Structure formats: C-alpha cells, structure tokens
Amino acid sequence: MTRDALILGIESSCDETAAALVRSDKTILAHKVAGQLAAHQPYGGVVPEIAARAHVEALTPLIAEVLAEAGLKLDDVDAIAATAGPGLIGGVMIGLVTAKALCLAAGKPLIAVNHLEGHALSPRLTHDVPFPYLLLLVSGGHCQILKVLGVGRYQRLATTIDDAAGEAFDKVAKMLGLGMPGGPLVEAHAIHGNKARFALPRPLTGTKEPHFSFAGLKSAVARLVAGFETLSDQDKADIAASFQAAVVDCLVDRTARALAACGDVTTLVVAGGVAANGPVREALQQLADRHNLTFVAPPLWLCGDNGAMIAWAGAERFGLGMIDPMSVQARPRWPLDPEAESARGAGVKA
Amino acid sequence: MILTIDTALDACTVALLKHEVVAQMVHEPMTRGHADRLVPLINTVLDLAHNPHIDTIVVSIGPGSFTGLRIGIAAARALGFAWNVPVIGVSTMAALALAAREYNKKPVLVVHDAKRGHVYVQLFDGTDPLSGITVETPPLAADMVTAHKAVVVGTGAAHLPEVHTLPVNPFPMPRFMVACAANHPLGLEPLYVRPPDAKTQMPKH
Numbered sequence: 001m002t003r004d005a006l007i008l009g010i011e012s013s014c015d016e017t018a019a020a021l022v023r024s025d026k027t028i029l030a031h032k033v034a035g036q037l038a039a040h041q042p043y044g045g046v047v048p049e050i051a052a053r054a055h056v057e058a059l060t061p062l063i064a065e066v067l068a069e070a071g072l073k074l075d076d077v078d079a080i081a082a083t084a085g086p087g088l089i090g091g092v093m094i095g096l097v098t099a100k101a102l103c104l105a106a107g108k109p110l111i112a113v114n115h116l117e118g119h120a121l122s123p124r125l126t127h128d129v130p131f132p133y134l135l136l137l138v139s140g141g142h143c144q145i146l147k148v149l150g151v152g153r154y155q156r157l158a159t160t161i162d163d164a165a166g167e168a169f170d171k172v173a174k175m176l177g178l179g180m181p182g183g184p185l186v187e188a189h190a191i192h193g194n195k196a197r198f199a200l201p202r203p204l205t206g207t208k209e210p211h212f213s214f215a216g217l218k219s220a221v222a223r224l225v226a227g228f229e230t231l232s233d234q235d236k237a238d239i240a241a242s243f244q245a246a247v248v249d250c251l252v253d254r255t256a257r258a259l260a261a262c263g264d265v266t267t268l269v270v271a272g273g274v275a276a277n278g279p280v281r282e283a284l285q286q287l288a289d290r291h292n293l294t295f296v297a298p299p300l301w302l303c304g305d306n307g308a309m310i311a312w313a314g315a316e317r318f319g320l321g322m323i324d325p326m327s328v329q330a331r332p333r334w335p336l337d338p339e340a341e342s343a344r345g346a347g348v349k350a
Numbered sequence: 351m352i353l354t355i356d357t358a359l360d361a362c363t364v365a366l367l368k369h370e371v372v373a374q375m376v377h378e379p380m381t382r383g384h385a386d387r388l389v390p391l392i393n394t395v396l397d398l399a400h401n402p403h404i405d406t407i408v409v410s411i412g413p414g415s416f417t418g419l420r421i422g423i424a425a426a427r428a429l430g431f432a433w434n435v436p437v438i439g440v441s442t443m444a445a446l447a448l449a450a451r452e453y454n455k456k457p458v459l460v461v462h463d464a465k466r467g468h469v470y471v472q473l474f475d476g477t478d479p480l481s482g483i484t485v486e487t488p489p490l491a492a493d494m495v496t497a498h499k500a501v502v503v504g505t506g507a508a509h510l511p512e513v514h515t516l517p518v519n520p521f522p523m524p525r526f527m528v529a530c531a532a533n534h535p536l537g538l539e540p541l542y543v544r545p546p547d548a549k550t551q552m553p554k555h
Contacts, residue, residue, distance in 0.1 A: 045550030105432030
C-alpha cells in the first residue's frame with residue numbers, strides 16, 4: 001500500500017487569503033483563512049487592487065503558519081496546489097507565482113486548480129460522495145448547476161443569465177444598509193422577519209429554460225426599498241426574509257428541473273459561499289428527500305473560499321497523475337465545462 | 351550566491367551574483383506576462399549555474415507596475431521561506447541612481463514611467479536621496495531637472511525630451527541591485543507610492 005500524499009493548498013482568487021495542508025486520506029492537518037473584510041468594508045464591496053495588496057502581504061506568512069501548526073516542513077509536502085483561476089487576476093497571480101516559487105525551491109510538483117473545481121469536489125473531502133453527482137454551486141461570483149462526472153469532467157446544466165445568487169444577497173444587504181458580509185447579515189436579519197409580507201418575483205421559475213436569473217429580483221427589492229421613507233428594523237427583517245425566500249424558491253425550482261433532466265445521480269450536493277445559508281440547505285435537503293437522493297452540504301467553514309478545498313482538489317488531481325508545468329498561466333475566466341452553450345444574456349460571464 | 355529578481359518595470363530580470371559580479375543573468379523586456387515568465391527564468395539561471403547554494407535574495411520593490419512588483423515580491427518571499435534565506439528589498443529609483451553614479455557626478459533625477467501621463471521621480475546626489483519618491487507630470491519633472499541642473503535616467507526619460515539623459519539601462523541591473531541591498535536595504539513592503547484604485551468587482555467565471 002502506498003503512503004497517502006500530502007498536499008499544500010493555496011487560495012487567493014477573491015478576498016480571502018488561505019492555505020491548508022490536506023492528506024489524500026481526507027485528513028485536514030491544518031487550515032487557515034486570512035479574511036480582508038475590514039480592508040474592503042469602506043467601499044461596500046471587494047476592491048481588486050486592495051485584495052491583491054493584502055494577498056501579497058499575507059500569503060507566505062500564512063503558509064509558514066499552516067506548516068508550523070501541523071509540525072511539518074515544506075519538504076514533507078508531496079505537491080503544491082494553487083488556485084489558477086477563475087477570479088480576480090491580481091490575486092490569482094500572487095497565489096500561483098508563490099506556489100511555483102515554492103515548487104521550484106523545494107523540488108515539488110505544481111497543481112493548477114480551478115477554483116470552481118475546489119468548491120465542486122469539496123463535499124468529497126468531508127463525505128463519501130461517489131461520482132456522478134448533481135452539484136448546485138452558489139457563491140458571490142457563480143451560480144451553476146453541474147453534473148460532476150469525475151475529476152476535471154463537468155457537464156453544466158444551468159448557469160445564471162445575469163447575477164450570481166451571492167451577489168444578489170450582497171446587493172440587497174447594501175440596499176438595506178446591513179454592511180458586509182452581505183449574505184450572512186441578510187440571513188441573520190431574515191430570522192426575525194416575515195417572509196410572506198412582500199411578494200417578490202422568482203425569475204425564470206417554472207420555465208423550460210434551465211437557467212437562473214436574479215437581476216429582476218434585485219431590482220424589485222430596490223423598488224421596494226425606495227418606496228419607504230425610513231426602514232424600521234422590522235421592515236428590514238421582513239424584506240430580508242421575503243428576498244431570501246424568493247432566492248430559495250429559485251434555487252429549489254431550478255435544481256428540481258436539473259434533477260429531472262439529468263437522470264442517473266444518487267446524490268445532490270451544494271457548495272460555495274451561499275451553501276452556508278441555513279434556509280438554502282434546509283430547502284435542498286427537503287428537495288433531495290422528495291427525490292430519494294442523498295443530500296450533502298460541506299460544513300459551514302468549507303463553504304466559503306478556503307485553502308482546504310484547493311488542497312483537496314489538488315489531492316484528487318495528484319492521485320490521477322494530473323500535474324502542471326511551471327509555465328501554466330493564471331486565468332481570470334475558466335469554465336468547468338468549456339463545451340457548455342453560452343446562456344442567453346450571460347455573454348462572457350458564463 | 352545572491353539571487354536578484356526584478357519584475358517592477360517593463361522587463362523581467364533574474365541573475366545570480368557572487369558579491370557584485372554577475373555569474374548568470376537573463377533579461378527579457380516585456381510589458382506583461384511577468385507572472386508567467388518569472389519562475390521559469392529563475393529555473394533557467396539556477397540550471398545554468400548548476401543549482402548553486404543561494405544565501406541571499408534581492409528583489410526590487412518598486413515603484414513600478416503594481417502587478418509586476420507584487421509578482422517579484424511574492425516569488426522572492428516564497429523562495430526566501432523555502433530556502434530559509436534573507437530577502438532584501440531595493441528601490442528601483444536607488445538602483446538607477448547607483449548606475450548613473452558610474453557615468454556622472456551631477457545630481458541625478460530618476461524618472462520611471464508611472465503610466466496615465468505621469469512619472470515617478472526622485473532626486474539623488476550621488477547615491478543619497480535628496481527627495482522622497484513622488485508622482486509628477488512630465489513638465490513638473492522637467493522643471494526639477496532644470497532647477498537642480500540634474501541629469502536624467504529611468505524608463506520615464508523619454509517623457510522628458512529636452513533634458514540630458516545618461517546611457518544607462520533604465521531597468522535595475524543586478525549588479526546595482528546588489529550594491530543597493532548593501533547600501534540602502536529595504537523591507538518587502540511594496541513601494542506603491544500611489545493609492546489603490548477603489549473600484550469594486552466580484553470575480554466572474
């Protein structure tokens with residue numbers, strides 16, 4: 001029997017600098033995330049240049065901390081995996097060049113990981129999920145339904161034709177003056193809200209088209225908010241709850257449609273930052289129950305961007321002999337299913 | 351041996367030096383793509399020198415292209431950590447002032463292209479800075495040249511057509527980077543000089 005491989009994972013594609021050590025037997029030896037919330041907060045969103053400035057400062061010390069916490073040296077690592085895209089290119093380049101330099105110095109193979117594959121395979125790090133499975137990938141930058149056939153093999157069944165679900169959460173948080181991070185704050189306010197108070201649209205639900213759309217919902221919330229002279233805490237909670245319920249309905253409707261279309265899966269998986277949302281998880285659990293499917297959602301800490309999912313995707317690829325040359329490039333856009341037809345309105349985004 | 355890395359301006363330069371003598375060096379002019387070329391170029395010089403023991407890394411920390419200087423610093427930090435060797439930052443202005451010193455004893459205005467119609471400038475007397483690094487318009491930089499009877503070096507010299515320039519390579523050359531590391535060692539905090547553009551964006555696939 002061969003020894004389990006030890007992979008160092010590096011993530012820097014948005015506003016989290018992260019590193020982790022994961023073994024191919026699914027042991028997470030150490031993981032750390034350095035968030036940049038305070039740096040971006042004054043701007044009400046992620047500023048690429050500020051993110052890049054923070055990544056270059058934080059990354060190498062974070063890698064040193066992760067190795068120290070596990071009581072290991074760089075020499076003990078078998079391969080180094082880094083996010084090579086998609087994402088904010090300035091940050092991606094820092095993680096990738098750092099990984100390349102470490103690989104060169106320590107004589108280790110490099111694995112260039114698609115950030116979306118990191119999310120897509122993350123349920124297999126914590127659960128025993130066989131291929132193929134149906135994946136709802138929902139975050140601030142992405143909203144897709146994919147049939148995961150294997151490592152590096154994806155069939156995209158649906159994507160958003162405008163905004164990502166997480167983006168809609170963030171924008172609504174901004175409209176309500178809740179601050180950052182938008183998603184968790186909308187969820188927290190919605191707990192005390194009446195989701196039946198406001199009738200909000202559920203774009204594309206019930207249609208034959210497989211995709212998502214959240215722009216109309218976002219605009220409806222903007223119009224609703226504009227109709228108030230002042231928003232009481234209860235108004236905010238009711239709007240948050242009504243909005244969240246609409247998003248949940250959209251996600252469930254579209255996922256149910258994809259399940260009917262894709263046939264032979266036994267497991268439904270949700271991943272990405274929005275997978276941390278409680279009502280989203282509950283609704284998908286109920287959907288899976290109705291279809292006699294196993295439902296898997298990663299633990300909350302593994303839903304947002306992190307290094308462990310990159311290390312794990314690296315471990316999966318390393319196990320199949322998939323390593324990359326030092327000349328591999330950072331890619332701002334990198335679809336999991338390059339064969340997928342472009343969706344109406346999505347243009348280059350999908 | 352000392353490894354030098356410069357990706358701050360429109361070139362990617364990697365070299366190995368023994369004291370201030372260059373043993374191996376690669377220099378590729380490029381306006382973009384530093385991130386793709388840097389580590390393969392480091393690999394090349396290490397190969398050429400049969401993988402020598404590196405005891406110090408010197409990296410240019412700006413001013414220059416924000417992306418470029420971060421790439422160099424990120425790689426230098428990672429190598430320094432992996433090899434457990436010190437990493438010294440040097441200014442792209444001071445390295446040029448040092449190069450100019452070999453040709454000329456007058457005050458030197460180092461002028462690097464800052465894009466968007468501006469230049470980074472710093473005035474030196476010999477190797478001693480007489481001013482901080484600032485961002486100026488070319489006419490203002492030209493006025494500084496006149497006022498101090500200075501000569502000009504750097505990637506921004508072409509923006510000041512009427513001034514006296516020296517035949518000095520406008521990129522920080524490894525020998526001068528090493529000399530700078532001895533005379534004016536800096537940390538690894540990038541010399542951005544300019545504040546960040548504060549436009550928000552979410553990543554797209």
